[in-house]
Amino acid sequence: MGGMRTAGDLVARMQMTRGMRLDQAKAHVAERLGVSLFELSDPLVMHEVRRALGLGLIPVQELTYPSEPGAIEAKFHIAEVLEVPINSVEKFTEHIGPRPAARRAGVTAPAVEVPA
Amino acid sequence: MEQSVTTRLGDGSLVRMTPSEIRADLEEATALGARKAKVSPLEPDELDHLGEIFASNAKFTAVDIGDELVLSCDGSGNADSGTRSDELYSFQSHLGADIIELWNSDYSYKAIKAILSFEAQIMKTAQLNLVAPLQYGAMPDLGSYSQPDGPVPNWSELMPLGRIAEARAAQEEALEYAVADMVFVAEAMIEAGVDGLNFDTAGAAGDADFLAALRAVEEIKSRHPDVGIELGMASEFVLGMHGELEFHGRRLAGLWPRDQVKAAVEAGVTMFGPAVNVNTTKSVAWNVARSLTIVKPCVQESAIPVHMNVGMGVGGVPMTPYPPVDAVARVSRAMREIGRLDGL
Numbered sequence: 001m002g003g004m005r006t007a008g009d010l011v012a013r014m015q016m017t018r019g020m021r022l023d024q025a026k027a028h029v030a031e032r033l034g035v036s037l038f039e040l041s042d043p044l045v046m047h048e049v050r051r052a053l054g055l056g057l058i059p060v061q062e063l064t065y066p067s068e069p070g071a072i073e074a075k076f077h078i079a080e081v082l083e084v085p086i087n088s089v090e091k092f093t094e095h096i097g098p099r100p101a102a103r104r105a106g107v108t109a110p111a112v113e114v115p116a
Numbered sequence: 117m118e119q120s121v122t123t124r125l126g127d128g129s130l131v132r133m134t135p136s137e138i139r140a141d142l143e144e145a146t147a148l149g150a151r152k153a154k155v156s157p158l159e160p161d162e163l164d165h166l167g168e169i170f171a172s173n174a175k176f177t178a179v180d181i182g183d184e185l186v187l188s189c190d191g192s193g194n195a196d197s198g199t200r201s202d203e204l205y206s207f208q209s210h211l212g213a214d215i216i217e218l219w220n221s222d223y224s225y226k227a228i229k230a231i232l233s234f235e236a237q238i239m240k241t242a243q244l245n246l247v248a249p250l251q252y253g254a255m256p257d258l259g260s261y262s263q264p265d266g267p268v269p270n271w272s273e274l275m276p277l278g279r280i281a282e283a284r285a286a287q288e289e290a291l292e293y294a295v296a297d298m299v300f301v302a303e304a305m306i307e308a309g310v311d312g313l314n315f316d317t318a319g320a321a322g323d324a325d326f327l328a329a330l331r332a333v334e335e336i337k338s339r340h341p342d343v344g345i346e347l348g349m350a351s352e353f354v355l356g357m358h359g360e361l362e363f364h365g366r367r368l369a370g371l372w373p374r375d376q377v378k379a380a381v382e383a384g385v386t387m388f389g390p391a392v393n394v395n396t397t398k399s400v401a402w403n404v405a406r407s408l409t410i411v412k413p414c415v416q417e418s419a420i421p422v423h424m425n426v427g428m429g430v431g432g433v434p435m436t437p438y439p440p441v442d443a444v445a446r447v448s449r450a451m452r453e454i455g456r457l458d459g460l
Contacts, residue, residue, distance in 0.1 A: 001214050002214075004208060004209065004247055005212040008213075008248075009208075009247060009248040009249060011214070012186045012214035012215045012248070012459075013249045013311070015387055015421040015458065016188075016215060016251070016344035016387060017312065017386065018386070019386035019420040020421065021418075021420070021458055022185055022421060022459065025421070038181070038182040040182075041181065041184045055247075056247035059209075070245075071246050071247050072243070072245075075247060085342045087243075087306060087309050087342070087343065088244070088309030091243075091307070
């Protein structure tokens with residue numbers, strides 16, 4: 001489908017982790033992104049949608065995105081938008097869980113006790 | 117006089133055939149595939165469609181815009197541009213891969229176990245830097261558990277001697293080792309953040325090899341229900357090297373794709389990859405027609421996405437390390453438009 005250049009990685013994620021058939025996976029992603037089935041494989045439309053939702057972009061020679069979500073950051077958004085757990089996101093959250101920044105983000109794991 | 121077109125044989129070599137010759141190949145292949153796999157042959161309109169795809173001199177052909185399917189893979193990268201992590205980024209960003217896979221050149225779960233912490237470290241780092249779903253892949257590789265490479269008596273040596281019971285016992289012992297190793301590797305990869313596991317060329321050593329993969333999948337999914345599992349087959353039917361092994365009451369020896377996928381679903385597989393072997397002396401059109409005939413019922417009856425194995429020597433793609441794009445494009449289009457595959 002074109003991977004990150006389109007919505008290929010998102011449709012693939014629904015197949016891989018949810019066992020959805022192609023039509024079902026495309027319908028789920030299209031509904032969650034608010035686009036048509038046809039637009040899922042259009043790199044121009046999907047560039048704008050991915051940018052708006054923070055779903056990850058490919059830096060190219062003419063365009064870089066230092067202020068947009070990077071890879072693991074984008075996967076937090078993908079998990080939320082597609083309503084599908086992403087293992088690396090859950091591990092990341094688990095590992096930063098005790099930190100104040102994570103608690104501010106709503107992670108409720110107990111704080112690490114710092115020795116006096 | 118009928119004009120011929122340029123096409124290829126299953127070994128990749130170029131030949132010229134007339135549309136009538138291609139049609140004759142299609143009809144012969146679908147009849148053969150139907151007889152072997154005990155399924156229905158392709159319908160006349162499907163053969164017409166295949167004929168249109170192959171009776172062309174175009175360098176490239178493709179599905180309609182909007183009808184694209186998902187591509188998964190066994191291994192990502194050619195191992196010629198930096199590290200394996202570099203290859204993953206290239207596959208994601210340059211090639212637009214839908215799913216990418218971290219792999220080791222010793223593509224066997226048994227071998228991976230010995231270097232697991234290093235493999236899992238690469239997975240963990242890669243997960244921080246990649247957006248596309250990243251799986252880890254290797255083979256169940258049951259044969260590597262037999263002597264002299266492994267601990268179990270070699271059943272391929274025992275069977276010709278008529279020591280059938282010992283050969284069966286050896287396979288049963290080997291599959292326990294294989295299940296333990298696959299689950300062990302999977303646990304480490306899941307801890308490192310993997311999106312899915314790929315069990316590739318399942319059944320390569322026969323029904324015990326297939327059973328080992330199914331049992332490993334079942335155990336992994338019972339512990340980690342959200343992890344993706346791709347199961348790719350080694351060939352079109354499961355060899356009965358043991359002959360009496362069952363999974364959930366289903367005898368595995370002799371299973372064709374339509375029943376292989378049912379066993380896979382019962383184990384917890386989320387993407388299934390049937391494989392149909394290529395005849396190198398027949399045309400690509402012949403091979404595609406035979407592959408489609410065998411796999412079509414599997415796709416129709418499957419509860420999970422079916423990603424047909426279409427690479428070097430399977431699924432109609434010529435048996436060559438450098439598959440010609442004209443052949444790959446025709447095979448891919450046929451798989452979607454006639455086979456209604458979910459992915460390749």
